[in-house]
Amino acid sequence: MRDRVAVFTVFALNGLALGSWASRTPALSTHVHASPGVFGLALLGASIGMLAAASVAGRIVERAGARAVVAGSTTLAAVSLVLIGFAPNVPLLAGALLVIGASVGLLDVAMNVAAVAVERRTGKPIMPVFHAGFSFGALAGSLAAGLAAGHDWSPARHLTVAAIVAVLVLLAVVRAVPGSRPEYVAEAAPARAPIRRPVLWLLAAVALCSAIAEGASSDWSALLMTAERGVGPGAAALAFAGFQLVMAFSRLAGTWAQRRFGPTRCLVAGSALAAIGLLVTATVPVAAVGYVGFALAGAGLAASFPLALSLAGDAGKRGDGTGGEREIGFVSAVAYTGFLGGPPVIGGIAQVAGYGMAFVFVALVAALILPAALAARRSRRREDAAAMVGR
Structure with a gap:
């Protein structure tokens, strides 16, 4: 259980930094x-x-090992928190945010590689549970930030304390994180680069659509509720809280669901549920329906990103049981473009047609997870069949 607890804690630390x-x-x-x-x-x-x-990040983790990258990137993220808190002007703040973004990008890939290693050791599909750790960590970070702001703590003081806590927790668990030595062996490297494998592009599409829909629900839910549903700022924040809480608890149930129905069925059902929830939220002008819709979206999107990364790691598995670092890095990099492109697109639609139409677009994006997941399963089967013929 030590490696499971350690990886869960690392996911929570990542969420804590963001929150x-x-x-x-x-x-x-x-x-x-x-x-x-x-x-x-x-x-x-x-x-x-x-x-x-x-x-x-995939190549770095492949050569240095997941544990070393987790330790280094988490430490760098903690330093970045302090820099963000003390930044005196916009250019230095942007620089500090660039550094924390880079550290989180490395950490995301390394912790998911470590999570895949735990999945392989245990034989259990527990990736969604680890991502629940991220959700709970983000909630804890948000609550702590609220307390700090309520007690008139400056960002510098608050983020310095958060950084110290993160480093102390990291020191307590890092030795149990899998990947203590480089697992890269040149002759065992995958024959095909990730960019040349259709299955990885399709899994990246799943992760990308999930990132856009999840980011939109987090960033724009309160604005929709205040601008078009007539609720106050405090009540509007409950839409985001409900979305995150339902997502976190749904991820805890992800192992059972994946065992019972399989990853593709979970992705298909989750896509349909998220699309319905977001569409209802966008089109029914009733505040209560909006809260329910965002909760459904949280449940539907809960497994999409973690399952896409888990399947990517499985697609890169080598005969000796290692591998998957490059594949996870590739899918993550494609998915992160959603954080760059999603906000401007959604904001532009909201500017022209209102927040309701913007969330209709988000619902369509969530619905695209369904065909991408089905196509990814077919593509993986074709790869496996071709490999059998090649033998």
């Missing part, structure tokens, strides 16, 4: 005297750093 700084954006923008537009450009630094790091 800590993202929840203090109002105070951070005030501290650096940034207008909304300028502050939005600064926030792009995190997405750019994440995407750039994820594109090379």
Whole structure:
């Protein structure tokens, strides 16, 4: 159980870092005297750093081992939290966000590789449970940020404390994280690069659609509820909280669901449920229905991203039981483009046609997970059949 607890804790630390700084954006923008537009450009630094790091993280993990990358990237993320808190102006804040984005990009791939290693050791499909750790960590970080703001803690003080806690927790669990030595063997490397495998492009499409739909629900749910459903800011925040809570608890049930129905059926059912929930939220002008719709979306999207990464790791498995680092890195890098492209597209639709139509678009994106998952299963079967013929 030590490696399972350690990997779950690392996922929670990643969520804690995000919840800590993202929840203090109002105070951070005030501290650096940034207008909304300028502050939005600064926030792009995190997405750019994440995407750039994820594109090379697979190779780094393959050579250095998941444990070393988890330790280094988590430490770098903790340092970045301090830099964010103390940044005196917009350029330095953007630079600090770029660094934390890069560290999180490395950490995301490394912790998912470690999670796949635990799945292989136990023979249990527990990837969604690890991602539940991220959700609970993000919630804990948000709650702690709220308490810090309520007690008039500056971002510098709050994020420094959060960084110290993260490093102490990391020291307590890092030795139990799988991947203590490099597992890369040149002659055992996959014959085909990830970019040349259709199954990985399809799994990347699943992860990309999930990232766009999840990001939209997190970033725009409160705005929809206040602008078009007539609720106050406090009540509107409950839509985001409900989405995150339902997603977290649904991920805890992911192992049972995957064992009972299989990963593809879970992806198909989740896609349909998320699309229905988002479509109802977008089209029915009743606040209560909006809350229910976002809860359904949280349940439906809960397994999409973790299952896409788990299946990518399985697609890269070598005969000696190792492998999958490059495949997970490739799928993650494609998915992270959703964090760059999603907000401007959704914001543009909302500007022209309103938040309701924007969420109709998000519902369509969530629905695309269904055909991508089915196509990925067919593509993997064709690969397996071709490999058998080749033998």
